[in-house]
Amino acid sequence: MSQPILQLKNLIKTYPNGTQALKGVSFDVKKGEFLVIIGLSGSGKSTLLRCINRLHDPTSGQILFNGEDIAQAHGKEVLSIRTRIAMIFQHFNLIPRHTVISNVLMGRLGNMGTLGSIFGFFSKTDKDNALKYLNLVGIGEKAKMRADNLSGGQQQRVAIARALTQNPEILLADEPVASLDPATCHTVMDYLQKVNRELGITIIANLHFLSLVRQYATRVIALKGGEIVYEGDPKNIDDAWFEKIYGAGAKEVHIN
Amino acid sequence: MNLYAFKRNIFDSIMFAFLASVAAVVIFQPDEYAMLELGRNFQFFVAALIIGVILTTLLNRAGFKTLGEQIFEPPYKKAQAKDESWWRTLHGWQLVIFLVVTLIVGFNVTGFSIYKLVDKDSFGPAMKLFAGIFDPNWDLLPRAVLKMIETIFLAFLATFLAIPIAFVLCFFAAKNIMRHPLAFIVYLCLRTVLNLARSIEAFVWAIIFSVWVGIGPFAGMLALFIHSIVSLAKQYSEIVETVNDGPIEGIESTGAGKVQTIWFAIVPQVLLPFISFTVYRWDINIRMATIVGFVGGGGIGSLLQTYQGQAMWPEVGTIIFVIAFVVWFMDTTSAYLREALK
Numbered sequence: 001m002s003q004p005i006l007q008l009k010n011l012i013k014t015y016p017n018g019t020q021a022l023k024g025v026s027f028d029v030k031k032g033e034f035l036v037i038i039g040l041s042g043s044g045k046s047t048l049l050r051c052i053n054r055l056h057d058p059t060s061g062q063i064l065f066n067g068e069d070i071a072q073a074h075g076k077e078v079l080s081i082r083t084r085i086a087m088i089f090q091h092f093n094l095i096p097r098h099t100v101i102s103n104v105l106m107g108r109l110g111n112m113g114t115l116g117s118i119f120g121f122f123s124k125t126d127k128d129n130a131l132k133y134l135n136l137v138g139i140g141e142k143a144k145m146r147a148d149n150l151s152g153g154q155q156q157r158v159a160i161a162r163a164l165t166q167n168p169e170i171l172l173a174d175e176p177v178a179s180l181d182p183a184t185c186h187t188v189m190d191y192l193q194k195v196n197r198e199l200g201i202t203i204i205a206n207l208h209f210l211s212l213v214r215q216y217a218t219r220v221i222a223l224k225g226g227e228i229v230y231e232g233d234p235k236n237i238d239d240a241w242f243e244k245i246y247g248a249g250a251k252e253v254h255i256n
Numbered sequence: 257m258n259l260y261a262f263k264r265n266i267f268d269s270i271m272f273a274f275l276a277s278v279a280a281v282v283i284f285q286p287d288e289y290a291m292l293e294l295g296r297n298f299q300f301f302v303a304a305l306i307i308g309v310i311l312t313t314l315l316n317r318a319g320f321k322t323l324g325e326q327i328f329e330p331p332y333k334k335a336q337a338k339d340e341s342w343w344r345t346l347h348g349w350q351l352v353i354f355l356v357v358t359l360i361v362g363f364n365v366t367g368f369s370i371y372k373l374v375d376k377d378s379f380g381p382a383m384k385l386f387a388g389i390f391d392p393n394w395d396l397l398p399r400a401v402l403k404m405i406e407t408i409f410l411a412f413l414a415t416f417l418a419i420p421i422a423f424v425l426c427f428f429a430a431k432n433i434m435r436h437p438l439a440f441i442v443y444l445c446l447r448t449v450l451n452l453a454r455s456i457e458a459f460v461w462a463i464i465f466s467v468w469v470g471i472g473p474f475a476g477m478l479a480l481f482i483h484s485i486v487s488l489a490k491q492y493s494e495i496v497e498t499v500n501d502g503p504i505e506g507i508e509s510t511g512a513g514k515v516q517t518i519w520f521a522i523v524p525q526v527l528l529p530f531i532s533f534t535v536y537r538w539d540i541n542i543r544m545a546t547i548v549g550f551v552g553g554g555g556i557g558s559l560l561q562t563y564q565g566q567a568m569w570p571e572v573g574t575i576i577f578v579i580a581f582v583v584w585f586m587d588t589t590s591a592y593l594r595e596a597l598k
């Protein structure tokens with residue numbers, strides 16, 4: 001079997017204020033997986049993703065990305081890691097006043113010189129790719145619109161296109177559909193699945209709804225209080241596991 | 257001792273030392289010579305401060321709430337406090353006594369006198385001034401307009417040259433950008449320098465530069481230039497501190513560097529407020545240019561100073577008219593501009 005694309009070994013994150021968000025998390029991610037992380041609010045899901053692309057500095061432990069430890073990388077190395085491990089967010093995090101296409105082009109920033117990017121010297125290839133990925137997520141015709149004039153679901157698709165222009169090996173998604181309505185929610189999840197299956201990009205997503213997890217995940221990890229309490233096939237999460245993850249008395253909500 | 261009690265003690269003891277000083281002046285009726293003995297009087301003040309600290313500590317311990325306690329006490333203590341009418345509380349009376357004493361001292365120090373305002377001997381010359389001002393000498397108008405134009409350009413150049421410097425500085429003075437420990441030290445130093453420089457008024461800079469480069473519009477421009485850098489940098493940085501974190505995180509996640517993140521995630525968010533504040537600064541600078549001119553900064557202020565010094569009121573009237581018109585005009589246009597930029 002080939003080497004995992006990502007290996008976490010005893011990852012610990014303690015925030016400066018003393019909060020222990022991750023208390024020794026270890027797992028492997030194989031190339032091409034659609035891994036979903038579930039858990040209550042505050043269980044450390046966002047912290048975990050932000051440690052993987054080094055938006056946060058892990059306190060200790062290892063993150064092996066293609067076999068190379070990136071947990072303690074610094075300076076320019078961190079920027080290069082982020083270009084290869086893209087991320088999308090619950091609130092999309094686009095630049096509201098810029099056009100859709102200009103937002104998508106920002107996925108190239110990590111591969112450009114500072115001055116060149118400030119003066120807007122994006123190459124023909126970059127522009128073609130940006131449009132290609134916009135078409136891939138089905139909103140090519142919105143390229144010239146201002147990003148804040150799009151609906152939430154469309155903005156998240158722009159964010160996916162921006163991530164794709166980075167040419168990433170891994171795509172992290174922090175609750176990508178948590179602020180969308182149920183119908184839009186499936187559209188966005190379908191595009192993530194498309195990215196996963198057609199482009200072969202490994203996806204690690206934080207999700208809230210178990211029904212979505214069962215539908216899209218190839219594997220699931222549950223966090224509780226910064227520790228892994230479940231790891232395996234989403235279909236095997238029964239009521240007992242559900243109670244263990246979400247606490248006694250919790251009920252599953254269905255979303256269709 | 258916790259922080260809040262420390263603040264309370266400082267507050268109450270300064271109040272006490274002030275009242276004690278006033279009492280001492282009333283009781284001992286010192287002459288001017290005694291008032292000028294700064295060292296001894298300072299010792300008295302410090303002694304009063306120490307007594308004040310002891311007093312406030314004892315009073316609060318005995319259950320009498322002082323004004324400092326009332327202001328600085330933490331919320332959990334405030335929640336336990338019982339509701340009392342102010343005249344039944346120590347801090348109520350403390351405030352009343354302080355206000356009354358301050359008012360009386362204020363009247364005394366400024367030599368406040370209704371009599372002087374309406375007295376014939378002093379009112380007469382004032383009438384002459386009004387008569388002159390309301391009957392301007394229009395022969396001076398061309399010269400006043402020319403000097404006003406000089407002033408407008410002086411203010412414009414000072415603002416314009418300050419923009420790029422303030423723009424660069426503001427990011428180093430914004431807390432949300434300078435998070436890294438080393439960066440935070442730079443932030444603290446810059447903030448301190450900016451605050452110190454801000455406490456020096458534009459007309460003081462004008463005095464300095466009028467000696468340095470000679471009296472004239474260049475000195476005035478430099479004075480307003482320094483003042484604008486400091487004010488704009490501070491205002492810009494406050495805007496930067498209010499930006500939305502989402503876009504910053506979004507751009508950072510693409511592997512963008514620090515400068516790229518600022519340019520693509522922060523600048524689009526702050527551009528309009530920046531322009532709005534800059535227009536306002538130009539407006540303020542035109543007003544300040546007249547004051548700066550008074551102390552050697554050229555422009556219409558210098559002209560005003562010349563005629564005011566010779567009590568040539570009709571000429572002063574012309575100048576005041578020109579200044580008032582331009583200030584009103586700038587005020588209105590800049591308000592419209594800023595409204596449109598929202």
Ligand SMILES: Nc1ncnc2c1ncn2[C@@H]1O[C@H](COP(=O)(O)OP(=O)(O)O)[C@@H](O)[C@H]1O
Nearest residue numbers: 015017019021040041042043044045046047048
């Ligand atoms: N910047 C931060 N500073 C301090 N504590 C934080 C910070 N971000 C998150 N936390 C804390 O870390 C824990 C995990 O948070 P998070 O990773 O956001 O959980 P989740 O995404 O699963 O809701 C929570 O207790 C949260 O309060």
Ligand SMILES: [Mg+2]
Nearest residue numbers: 045046047175
């Ligand atoms: Mg979260």
